[in-house]
Amino acid sequence: MTKKVFIKTFGCQMNEYDSDKMADVLNAAQGYEPTDNVDEADLILFNTCSVREKAQEKVFSDLGRVKHLKKKGVLIGVGGCVASQEGSAIVDRAPYVDVVFGPQTLHRLPELIARRKSEGRSQVDISFPEIEKFDAMPPPRIEGASAFVSIMEGCSKYCSFCVVPYTRGEEISRPFEDVLTEVADLADQGVKEVTLLGQNVNAYRGKMGGHTGSAGGNKTLDGLDHTHSAEIADFATLLEYVHEIPGIERIRYTTSHPKEMTTRMTEVYARLPKLVSFLHLPVQAGSDRVLAAMKRGYTAIEFKSVVRKLRAARPGLTLSSDFIVGFPGETEEDFEKTMKLIDDIGFDTSFSFVYSRRPGTPASDLVDDTPQTVKLQRLQRLQAKINEQANAIARSMVGSTQRVLVEGTSARDSTELSARTENNRIVNFAGHPRLIGQMIDVLITDAMTNTFRGRVVTQEQDQEGEQSSRGATA
Ligand code: SAM
Numbered sequence: 001m002t003k004k005v006f007i008k009t010f011g012c013q014m015n016e017y018d019s020d021k022m023a024d025v026l027n028a029a030q031g032y033e034p035t036d037n038v039d040e041a042d043l044i045l046f047n048t049c050s051v052r053e054k055a056q057e058k059v060f061s062d063l064g065r066v067k068h069l070k071k072k073g074v075l076i077g078v079g080g081c082v083a084s085q086e087g088s089a090i091v092d093r094a095p096y097v098d099v100v101f102g103p104q105t106l107h108r109l110p111e112l113i114a115r116r117k118s119e120g121r122s123q124v125d126i127s128f129p130e131i132e133k134f135d136a137m138p139p140p141r142i143e144g145a146s147a148f149v150s151i152m153e154g155c156s157k158y159c160s161f162c163v164v165p166y167t168r169g170e171e172i173s174r175p176f177e178d179v180l181t182e183v184a185d186l187a188d189q190g191v192k193e194v195t196l197l198g199q200n201v202n203a204y205r206g207k208m209g210g211h212t213g214s215a216g217g218n219k220t221l222d223g224l225d226h227t228h229s230a231e232i233a234d235f236a237t238l239l240e241y242v243h244e245i246p247g248i249e250r251i252r253y254t255t256s257h258p259k260e261m262t263t264r265m266t267e268v269y270a271r272l273p274k275l276v277s278f279l280h281l282p283v284q285a286g287s288d289r290v291l292a293a294m295k296r297g298y299t300a301i302e303f304k305s306v307v308r309k310l311r312a313a314r315p316g317l318t319l320s321s322d323f324i325v326g327f328p329g330e331t332e333e334d335f336e337k338t339m340k341l342i343d344d345i346g347f348d349t350s351f352s353f354v355y356s357r358r359p360g361t362p363a364s365d366l367v368d369d370t371p372q373t374v375k376l377q378r379l380q381r382l383q384a385k386i387n388e389q390a391n392a393i394a395r396s397m398v399g400s401t402q403r404v405l406v407e408g409t410s411a412r413d414s415t416e417l418s419a420r421t422e423n424n425r426i427v428n429f430a431g432h433p434r435l436i437g438q439m440i441d442v443l444i445t446d447a448m449t450n451t452f453r454g455r456v457v458t459q460e461q462d463q464e465g466e467q468s469s470r471g472a473t474a
């Protein structure tokens, strides 16, 4: 009988991507098939997140909930950032956990499981073997016309509040040709949209000139940053090359860092039409004092200047962001500066969080005397403003024609299709299922709370080779 793996994912898109890779390696090495039903699983994996305390604590309660399944011989594994931080302490606290692995060792899962069985004791491997992870991956399994491609791992920014550099290690870029080959393979299999993935993709510095199997790190062996030398490609160069790959019609990337939004990066928005007119650019706060304490490496004016340049290169660009409210020492005046920045920029749907103290990070030593109720009130005010702005953007899109990628049938009504706009919003509309996987033009007729309704205005050349026809309803 086929063995089944149940994977529960917490946290960011990197984790979502890693979970897919876990399923791929387990399938290739040991024939595991993924399942959504925990009761029929032979292997249960938790891909954890430790960016905020709540997510971290959730893991142990979830582990407790599946512990009884061990009686049937089920194996349990913990991966991701909590695993990376806690290591064997997870097995100390929950001895029934069979394998603990980090974001950089997930490719070793089959080996760890085999060792768990042969040695009869829990296995822990949370090392950082750099780019080995990518080399050990089976080719990605394609679902639909959109795919994620990880281009770098880790983060070297060390924002004072964040655990990521400690759990995922320093920034390491995948070699340039490896990324291009993967995107070209995906395009050959019908993928039209790629999302280039990493904690700070615009810090990408990939080694050019053939794959060596070694780390394409951000620094070369002499310790110097050869960003503009012939052998190292920066992110702008990577985007230019991905843009030329036949079949790729839309390019997204996430996440990027304001500090790395160089002139070369703003220029590509003028030159590369396949790059979506939507950018997730985390700002975190609008007060220079708080930004400095966060060690973000820019001021509010510098952030605004980056946005101004981006919008000059690409009029109509919409931006989403991440915000942290209630960072230690944030005063009412600091918070008002964040609100002012939001007013000045005008953001689309964003992520906002109350600061969560993470042991081991520099900010965890700061005095944090703002009451939690005050922080929550600030968060509510901030979210209300962002929602207002996001709704205004949605309303302004009604009546416009949007180029969308049709992802499948609508979640609510299976007779309808569902597609995504450049700014990541869902549009539902009546259409023939043959449009799934196509880029088409849709007229936005209505804005609902989180989605749009629309009508097809162009029909791409379909599989039977019919010509496109403007004004047709599919
Ligand atoms: N690489 C991204 C960037 O450029 O900022 C961020 C990655 S981080 C995993 C995602 C978001 O989580 C951050 O942008 C930040 O807003 C939030 N975050 C990180 N540490 C946090 C903490 N200690 N408390 C609250 N939010 C936090």
Ligand code: F3S
Pocket (backbone or CB within 6 Å): 155, 156, 157, 158, 159, 162, 163, 164, 165, 199, 200, 257
């Ligand atoms: Fe975290 Fe800052 Fe890196 S938020 S992921 S340390 S850019």
